[in-house]
Amino acid sequence: MSLYQETIASLRRKLTAKEISPTELVQSLLQRIESVDPKVNGYLRVDSEKALAQAKNCDLSKPLGGIPIAIKDNINEKGEECTCASQILVGYQAPYDATVIRKLKEAGAILLGRTNMDEFAMGSSTEHSSFKKTSNPWKLDHIPGGSSGGSAAVVAADEAIASLGSDTGGSIRQPAALCGCVGLKPTYGRVSRYGLVAFASSLDQIGPFTKTVEDSALMLQAIAGQDHYENTSRPVAVPDYTASLQQPVKGLRIGIPKEYFGEGIDHDVADALQKSIAWYQSQGAIIKEISLPHTHAAIAVYYIIATAEASANLARFDGVRYGHRTSTVGDPLTIYRKSRAEGFGPEVKRRIILGTYVLSSGYADAYYNRAQKVRQLLRRDFVTAFQECDVLLTPTSPTPAFKAGEKMNDPLKMYLADICTIAVNLAEVCGISIPCGFSSNQLPIGLQLIGPHFQEGTLFRAAHAYEQAHEWVKRHPQF
């Protein structure tokens, strides 16, 4: 097995035993990127010199010492361009490190490059990037999912050992499922959002893409914790996540929410999920069919709250202080209008307009304020479910990856790609997607485990046991 195919855990053993050097590892990845990224297009920018320089100076005694990691292009990394895959931020260089970047650097990681995404994280296929289209490594004419499609694709294609993405309604878990890797959306408040360019502040959460569940635990260990720069990060102690990996699933109470197994679920996906459930049962887990009765409202609530917050968060991109400014000369209003019209893509504009509308005087009560109330009901659904279950098990995506271009002209269809993941963000709980099989046309299928607030350890426990008993992670896409 080549170095680039390995996991954080195995590479760390080799690095600390001095069997390999960080430079060798980085070189191996850079070669891999050179050979496959022209097909995958997962990266927006790779700075090989900088990566090699970091490899020379990295501290192997640190938990992620020497591990090359890719970063979604909406997380500020000092001195790097941070474009959110938008024309409006072309040339914008981050003057500071996001908290997660600071933590990764402190943990000894090597920052390899910046990955493609849907513009401002708005989308489910990475086709809304204003720079390029990323391919699904398993079938290049298929989408990798989104919005963190680049971060998922580079891990799946072995172009990075791990990566960071952001998840507002499924943007980590859905591309992880579609690309066949592990994607974790931590509990809201578990990982600091400081330095993540905000899409929907009350839903956004940064999380890792990895090849294994163990690696996911190692990554979360490095980035989790309260941050005094981030008011919504919570003062909850960070447990030792790797300790929960070895616990058996016997006696684990797994809830199967019936609303997630209804209409619209692809036959192969349903089949893979049934087999997974049967496996858990065979291991002594207790399977319970449960109900999350307000699930049907999740998409509507999400597209009101997320767009409302986005319309405010994206107001700052106005061409006055940084980013794209129109060449038209005029009063401030003209500069705003022109710069934003030129700088934002159509999906971003659509959501800004939606969000502005739902907050407008006369409409806010019917939309935004009502959506907040329904969000509380959705949250209560989960709290109630977790009184009798330790985790919930659902599909991550109703279908495997779809063909590029298939849903680009139908935004509503595209929005439904997140139907299984969105409620988790609204309820602020945690969720992980792990590979659980392949479709008849050889595309990965993901299963989602959902855990109570700050119970990522339980997710790792359930996910790791499944992963160890199956061979899915051992498969790699061929180019």
Add this chain to the structure above:
Amino acid sequence: MPYEAVIGLEVHVQVKTNTKMFCGCKNEYGGEVNTHVCPVCLGLPGALPTPNEQAIVKTIAAGLMLGCDIAPICKFDRKHYFYPDMPKNYQITQFDLPLCLNGGVLLEKFSFPKDVQKEEQALAGKKVRLTRIHLEEDVAKSFHFEDQSGIDFNRAGTPLMEIVSEADMATPEEAFAYLTTLRQIMVYGDISDADMEKGQMRCDVNVSVRPVGQKEFGTKCELKNLNSISGVRRALQYEIPRQIEVVSKGGIIRQETRRWDDAAGQTFLMRIKENANDYRYFPEPDLLPVRTDCGLKAEAETMIPELPSQKKARFMQTYGLSDYQAEVLAQERPLADYYDEALKTSIQGVLIANYIINDFLATNPDLTNLPIPASHFGELAELVGSAKINSKQAKEVLLEMFSSHQSPLSIVQEKGLEQVTDLAELEIFCDEALAANERSVADYKSGKMGAINALKGYVMKKTKGQANPGVIDEILKRKLI
């Protein structure tokens, strides 16, 4: 038909804190442009706010001093509008759960303009009710040059209180008194330096007129560009008659924003408010709601100082000051503290008050940086009170204190001003005086009490003016029995 004005004020007060409202940048007036800035107050992508506890506590303290109800839970909201001085294009403010509700400002006689204080109208005792006080972030400052504009973000993110009054005022003088009292309380509580020239306190005026007896408000105009408290008075003195003139001729007041031009002494139309702005408020998702009832309010309570009215009463009761003296000393916090400081050296309250008010203030000292230690006034009062020097000498010492800033004791010693207090010596001079002025002695004994002055004069002459008149008086009276 007689008309009356209805006035309500919205006052913005910058809160005096070490750092800005939502970041660690210095909260400081001035400084080279764009030096007190960071990703948060520049609104850079990804930067997030964290609330400044000191600003919240000081706002609660302001609310407590003004008799407000403090909300047990408050939250922040986003208010949206595009303007280059607002880097996020939304302002973090408080919409429906402000920190303070209700409360009021009591207008005292001395808060009114000097020229109307003596008038017979019922000035004092009126209470102007407050609607609310909320906390928000200040915007940056724009500068306009010939063909371009610049923005200084040093001010962006400064904690700013908005104090909204009910439309309870009826005259320019009441508005003046309201602002004077409000400013005084802000300075007293160390909430703000509230310097209007520095923009630390800013005021928007809403004013309308209506026929006396009518209950409904007339259409209001908003006045802007008011840079001093007296400017607010002048603007209202212009604007109220203007509106009355319009309506009394059957005209209609439009809802508009007018700019006060202090040099021209007029208000000018800035813009007509056709429809209200839609600010699309919603709760700030980056900030958790704040509980004030687990510690913050208690902390604010410890900050509440003795208020001017309480101080005034204490000065009168404890030290026997007159209403006027107590008022002058209590009005400005630095002066009141100075007086209290002087009292640590001497309890001669009236004497010290006299020296400070009649002599010291006449030199127009800078109250924020008084050149003479307060203890010097106490020392001087002690010298006079214990008959070491007389009041005539005290004046001499004061002049020297103001010019050389030396202590009274050293001045007295240097100038040899110390009174003759050797009683034995004084007894001899007094005996001499009695012997040399038989006529006066006889006059005194026959009931002409004033005759004693000639005897005193004799002794003073003998001591070259350095004896204490009180002591001489005492000795002479004893000897004349």
